[in-house]
Amino acid sequence: MHADLQPADLQPARPFADRPAITCVGLAKSYGRTRALVGVDLQVERGSVFGFLGPNGAGKSTLVKILTGLVRPSAGEVRVAGGRPGTRPVQRRIGYLPEQFRFPFWLTGREIVGLHTRLARSDGDYSHLLDLVGLSDAADRKTGEYSKGMQQRLGLAQALVGDPEIVFLDEPTSALDPLGRLDVRDILVHLRERGMTVFLNSHLLTEVERVCDRLAVIDHGAIIAQGTTDELLLSPGLRVSVGDMSADAFTRLSDVAIRAGWDPPSLADGVLRVPGVAANEVPDVIRVLVENEVPVFEAGLVRQTLEEAFVHLVREHQHSRRQEP
Amino acid sequence: MNPHTDPRGFRSTLRESAAPVFLLAGLTWKEGIRRRIILVGFVMTVAFVALYGTGAYFSFRELRTPRIGPTTGGAIDFVAGLGADFFRDLAAYQMLSFGLFVTSFLSTMLVVFLAAGMISGDAENGTLQTIVTRPVSRTQVLLGRYLGYASVFVAYAVLLSGSILILTRVFSGYAPPHPVQALLLLLGEGLIVLGLVSLGTAALSPVATGIGTLMLFGVAFIGGIVQQIGKLLSNETAASLGGAVHYLAPTDTFFRMALSGLAPRNAGLAGQFLTGPFGEPLPPAAGPLLYGLFYLAACLLAAALLFRRRDL
Numbered sequence: 043m044h045a046d047l048q049p050a051d052l053q054p055a056r057p058f059a060d061r062p063a064i065t066c067v068g069l070a071k072s073y074g075r076t077r078a079l080v081g082v083d084l085q086v087e088r089g090s091v092f093g094f095l096g097p098n099g100a101g102k103s104t105l106v107k108i109l110t111g112l113v114r115p116s117a118g119e120v121r122v123a124g125g126r127p128g129t130r131p132v133q134r135r136i137g138y139l140p141e142q143f144r145f146p147f148w149l150t151g152r153e154i155v156g157l158h159t160r161l162a163r164s165d166g167d168y169s170h171l172l173d174l175v176g177l178s179d180a181a182d183r184k185t186g187e188y189s190k191g192m193q194q195r196l197g198l199a200q201a202l203v204g205d206p207e208i209v210f211l212d213e214p215t216s217a218l219d220p221l222g223r224l225d226v227r228d229i230l231v232h233l234r235e236r237g238m239t240v241f242l243n244s245h246l247l248t249e250v251e252r253v254c255d256r257l258a259v260i261d262h263g264a265i266i267a268q269g270t271t272d273e274l275l276l277s278p279g280l281r282v283s284v285g286d287m288s289a290d291a292f293t294r295l296s297d298v299a300i301r302a303g304w305d306p307p308s309l310a311d312g313v314l315r316v317p318g319v320a321a322n323e324v325p326d327v328i329r330v331l332v333e334n335e336v337p338v339f340e341a342g343l344v345r346q347t348l349e350e351a352f353v354h355l356v357r358e359h360q361h362s363r364r365q366e367p
Numbered sequence: 368m369n370p371h372t373d374p375r376g377f378r379s380t381l382r383e384s385a386a387p388v389f390l391l392a393g394l395t396w397k398e399g400i401r402r403r404i405i406l407v408g409f410v411m412t413v414a415f416v417a418l419y420g421t422g423a424y425f426s427f428r429e430l431r432t433p434r435i436g437p438t439t440g441g442a443i444d445f446v447a448g449l450g451a452d453f454f455r456d457l458a459a460y461q462m463l464s465f466g467l468f469v470t471s472f473l474s475t476m477l478v479v480f481l482a483a484g485m486i487s488g489d490a491e492n493g494t495l496q497t498i499v500t501r502p503v504s505r506t507q508v509l510l511g512r513y514l515g516y517a518s519v520f521v522a523y524a525v526l527l528s529g530s531i532l533i534l535t536r537v538f539s540g541y542a543p544p545h546p547v548q549a550l551l552l553l554l555g556e557g558l559i560v561l562g563l564v565s566l567g568t569a570a571l572s573p574v575a576t577g578i579g580t581l582m583l584f585g586v587a588f589i590g591g592i593v594q595q596i597g598k599l600l601s602n603e604t605a606a607s608l609g610g611a612v613h614y615l616a617p618t619d620t621f622f623r624m625a626l627s628g629l630a631p632r633n634a635g636l637a638g639q640f641l642t643g644p645f646g647e648p649l650p651p652a653a654g655p656l657l658y659g660l661f662y663l664a665a666c667l668l669a670a671a672l673l674f675r676r677r678d679l
Contacts, residue, residue, distance in 0.1 A: 073678075110500045112679040133502040143493025146394075148401035160390055161501035163383075200497060 061124055063088045063208050063239040064109060069118035071104055071263075078104040080263040082118070086256070088207075091230060091240040093254030093271075095247065095352055101263040102243045103141050106212050109241065110138045123208055134163070137206035139197045141213045141243070147186025151177050151196050154185060155203055162204030171199035176225060190217035198226065208239040215246055227253055251348040259355050266359045271348065274355075278345045279305070279317030280327055285337030287314065295330050302326065319343070387503040388511040395515025399481075408477060408523060415473075416530040419466055420538070426458065427539040456631040459541035463629045466531035471553060471622055474524040475560050479580050482516040482564045484573035486670075490679050491572075499679065506671045513565050513667065520557045528553055541631075549628030552651065555659055556621035560584060562666035563616070569673040583616045591619035595647045617659045623649040624656075 064086035071079040079101045086092045096102045107113040108120060111128025125132040145154050155168050172181045175195040180188065185196060194217045201209050215223045223246070230253045233240055244250050250257065251271060258268040267274055287309060295316075299307055305317035316327055321343060331338050399405040486509070489495035499505055532546050543549065563583060567576030594609025596602075613620045627648035649655070 107496075107679070110496075112496055112500065114676070114678060130502045130504070133500060136500065138497065138500040140493045140496045143497060145497075146398065146494060148398060157390075157394070158497070158501065161387060161498060161503055163386075163502055197497075204501075 061088075061121075062086060063090075063123060064092075064241065065119070065121045066105075066109075067119040069105070069108065069120055070116050071101075071108065071113065072116045078263050079108075079115075082260075082263075082265055084258060084265065084268070086239060086241060088239050089234065089237045090255040091234050091242060091253050093250035093257040094241065094243045094260065095245065095250060095257060096260035097356055098245070100260045102260060103212055104263075105260070106138075106210050106241065106243055110136060110210055134204070135207045137201035137204065137209040139194075139201040139209075139211045139214055141216070143193075143197060145185040145193065145196065145200075148184060150182050150184055151188070151192075151199075152181040154196060154200060158200050158203040164204045166205075168199075168203045171202050172196075174202075174229060175199045191219065191222050194218060195222070195225075198229065202233075206238070208241065209233065210241045210243075212243045213245070214242070215244070215249060223249055247348040247352055257348075259352060261356050261359045262363065264359075267355050275345065275348065275351050278343055279315055280319040280324060281342055281344045282314040282316075282327070282331070282338060283340040284309075284312060284314050284331065285339070287331075287336045288334070291331070291334035291336050294334055295327070298326070298330050384507065387507050388514060391498075391508060391511025392515035392518065395512065395519060399519055404481065405519070409526075412473075412523070412527050412530075415469070416527070416534065419462075419531060420534040423462060423534050423538040426462070427455070453631075455539060456541050459535055459539040460543070460630055462539075463531065463535050463543060464626050466535070467528060467549070467553060467625060467629065468622075470524055470528040470531065471556060471625075474520055474527065474557050475584055475618075476581075477523060478516060478520045478557055478561050479564055479577050481519065482512070482561060483568055483577040483580070485512040485516065485565070486568040486674060487571060487576065488568070488573040490677075496679055505674045509565060509569070509667070509671050509674055513561065516564075517558055517561055520561060521554055524554055524557055525550065543629040544632050545628030547628075548651065549625040552621050552625035552628065555656075556618050556625070559616075559618055559621065559659055559663050559666075562663040562670075565670040566666045566673070569670040569677065584618055587612055587616040587619040588622075590615070591623060591647075598647075613655070614658070617655060617662055620649065620655045621659055623647060624651040627651065 062085050064084065066082050066084040069079055069082040069084075070077070082101075082105060084105075094102055094105070104113060108115050109122050109127055111126075111133065120127060123132050123135040149157070151172055152169060155171060159166065159168050169181070172178050175198050177192060177195050177199065180192060185193065188196065194214065198211070198214055201211065215226050218226065227249055230240055230242070234253070234255075242250065242254065254271060256268070256270055257274055259266050259274070292307070292309060295307055295314075299305070299316060302319075302323065304319050304323075307314060307316040309315075314331075319327060324341065324343065328338060328341060396405075484491075486495065489498075495508070499508055528550055532543070532550075536542060560580060563580045564576060567579050571579065590609045590612025592609070593612070594606050597605025597607070597609055627650050630648045
């Protein structure tokens, strides 16, 4: 499957088939006194879609720029596609969509793809990538006339020129509408099926949740959690829309929760959450609520969203940072 | 043809390394054409040349004296026609030096405006990041950009100064002794300015690069004048201070060496008259020429080193 990703002009020298696509050990980057990355350890397996999450300014783009050879790390080891970022053999194997970019407005979409085909030292024809990202009708228009969303689609096509083995996408859907995001998600799934490794920087968590095999969360330059999507999400629980709930009723429910072995309940904006409740235990919770005269409008078992997990992780990390002297 | 299967001789390596350099250089021309920079430059140049030609025509109609046979401007002719020809040649030279100064000034401005953002500007808008993550080295990118702007500059400067030389020749009959040498030295001046721009843009913002380069260009020009005044007044301090500026930026030295290729031969005492507002002609010498070459190479080397180390 992966063989068709290596056209004849790509040098198959020193295969890194058994090695991870990306490895970072103790990676650090400082800009003067600002520490953008602090001791990042990371491993991305080949053929996986890796989601990299974090609040704005957490160090996401800095890491991608180190991995693509644009920024030199201050300390640590980094290996991409079996080599050092920024070297010719590695650059032949990667594609990159920057977060902030503007193509020369006086070139057409087709010319941009053509330019990158030649820069990638490929003699292949990559105009089909314009179809893939839905730009076939606009291919011969100057990019200066493109909307932001179209620019981003073209940026994705550009990143895929030369059939890279690893593609780095820094916020690839930030300028897209919901339909455009769906398109990109389909493209990511398609790329994974073809065996491409995708490193996805994003703060749009639903798209990450749906396509990524593994995730890492970064905050203040440090990785605070890493694992599969399932590992990062907390256990599912019960979500109940309630009317007025007295402190007394809440205390009684908390007592029941402790005895039943559920996680402590929480109440916010008329939504009561009781994590750890199994399906056959739902009636027990409802019974406590009804007995304490709490109006119940709606109840259902929900899985925690990545957004909730993300907010929880980042808040917890920032809280513990504040506690440090 | 797969470049990796054939024996990687020196030639194929060279060809492979040169390909992206020429690709990026060609892009500069495409940009110039698509953004109508070349069109505007051409139209304004035609306007300037037309004005210059009109001025030259009327000036020399007054100065021209009836003669037998064409004027060659050679030494024998000069002596034979001392008098009217002498003043004609001086006037023609003054006009040429003015034209050459305008060429130098306009093409320097063109180069600075166009090229000041060739690294820092492209880095700011994210264009550069998609290019340098391709299998091309940053040095190749720098050379490609330099070559692109250098070729635009050369085309512009040759067109402008060539027109001026031809018009002056046609209307005045004065043939400067070394027009090609003058043109080459003028091109050398611009290529040095472009080297400075490359060095600036590798480290500084486009605006800082533009201002820095133009100021250095201006300092070199003033330095030349200080040196000239120092010589006239026999003030050694002024003369050597002006001379020292040459090492800071040898642009004015190249300009004045270019002037000497246009100045009438055997000017003798009239040499005093040649000290016009644009500087005293300097005979080209190996020292300043080699220093200029070294200066340009050092600029490009430093630019490459800075660019390679720069976080983008």
